[in-house]
Amino acid sequence: MKMDDSTRDLLLAVDGVTIDYGGFKALDGFSMTLQKGETRVVIGPNGAGKSTLCDTIIGRVRPSAGRVVFRGEDISQLPEQAIVGRGICRKFQAPGILSGLTVEDNVALAARRDRRWWRNLGFGIPAAERETVDRILEMVGLADCRHREAGPLAHGQKQWLEIGMVIATGAELILLDEPTAGMGPAETRRTAELIHSLGDSRTVLVIDHDMSFVEQLNATVTVMHQGKFLAQGDVASIRQNAEVAAVYLGHAA
Ligand SMILES: Nc1ncnc2c1ncn2[C@@H]1O[C@H](COP(=O)(O)OP(=O)(O)O)[C@@H](O)[C@H]1O
Numbered sequence: 096m097k098m099d100d101s102t103r104d105l106l107l108a109v110d111g112v113t114i115d116y117g118g119f120k121a122l123d124g125f126s127m128t129l130q131k132g133e134t135r136v137v138i139g140p141n142g143a144g145k146s147t148l149c150d151t152i153i154g155r156v157r158p159s160a161g162r163v164v165f166r167g168e169d170i171s172q173l174p175e176q177a178i179v180g181r182g183i184c185r186k187f188q189a190p191g192i193l194s195g196l197t198v199e200d201n202v203a204l205a206a207r208r209d210r211r212w213w214r215n216l217g218f219g220i221p222a223a224e225r226e227t228v229d230r231i232l233e234m235v236g237l238a239d240c241r242h243r244e245a246g247p248l249a250h251g252q253k254q255w256l257e258i259g260m261v262i263a264t265g266a267e268l269i270l271l272d273e274p275t276a277g278m279g280p281a282e283t284r285r286t287a288e289l290i291h292s293l294g295d296s297r298t299v300l301v302i303d304h305d306m307s308f309v310e311q312l313n314a315t316v317t318v319m320h321q322g323k324f325l326a327q328g329d330v331a332s333i334r335q336n337a338e339v340a341a342v343y344l345g346h347a348a
Pocket residue numbers: 116119120121139140141142143144145146147148
């Protein structure tokens with residue numbers, strides 16, 4: 096890799112990574128890089144390896160070849176906990192929300208620097224975290240239901256709460272795997288606005304296959320197919336890419 100201006104603010108490099116499931120390569124020599132502060136969308140047909148890419152970055156699966164470099168450090172053999180400690184966070188899955196707690200307590204617990212947060216249960220939100228929690232509740236549009244229990248929230252609200260919790264951890268790199276799954280058009284638009292509102296304060300890797308959402312994000316798009324890099328560019332160029340179209344239509348060679 097040339098060391099020029101384009102690599103100066105390099106945050107993450109996935110470098111020739113192969114993930115082998117008993118002979119089947121979910122990732123097959125896949126490479127991509129992320130610059131500090133950018134929002135990137137990864138698309139690709141079902142089974143392309145998008146979720147495996149997230150699993151690899153967060154350390155849930157180990158490459159048999161290649162490496163993942165975060166801020167200049169090879170993290171590909173670190174335990175997931177250590178990777179989270181370095182500043183990478185994947186959106187909490189549904190069980191990540193504690194349904195019996197209020198919306199604001201969920202955000203506050205995610206924000207807690209002391210990750211042994213259960214020690215702090217029931218002691219209220221410390222003043223130092225109050226500001227962060229309030230800012231995030233505004234950001235994800237849940238300020239009005241801060242005192243409601245998280246369990247009965249609508250599906251879209253739960254998704255936003257999960258995103259808010261990821262933001263609250265302070266992670267520099269945020270991985271969102273299909274954040275708009277099960278959302279209608281209005282909720283999807285709101286989610287794009289939410290990701291936009293992060294500006295370049297965070298680096299965000301978004302996986303999604305809803306092209307209207309991808310368009311709203313107006314980010315660079317990386318296309319995967321069969322565990323490999325297929326194409327990259329802005330939404331317009333990806334829309335016009337014949338190889339990409341072929342893959343989505345199932346006509347790829
Ligand atoms: N734990 C696993 N064991 C075996 N195969 C897997 C495993 N996880 C994923 N795969 C396979 O790897 C491929 C990529 O999966 P995935 O990364 O989930 O794709 P995507 O998120 O792009 O739909 C799929 O063919 C899937 O069946």
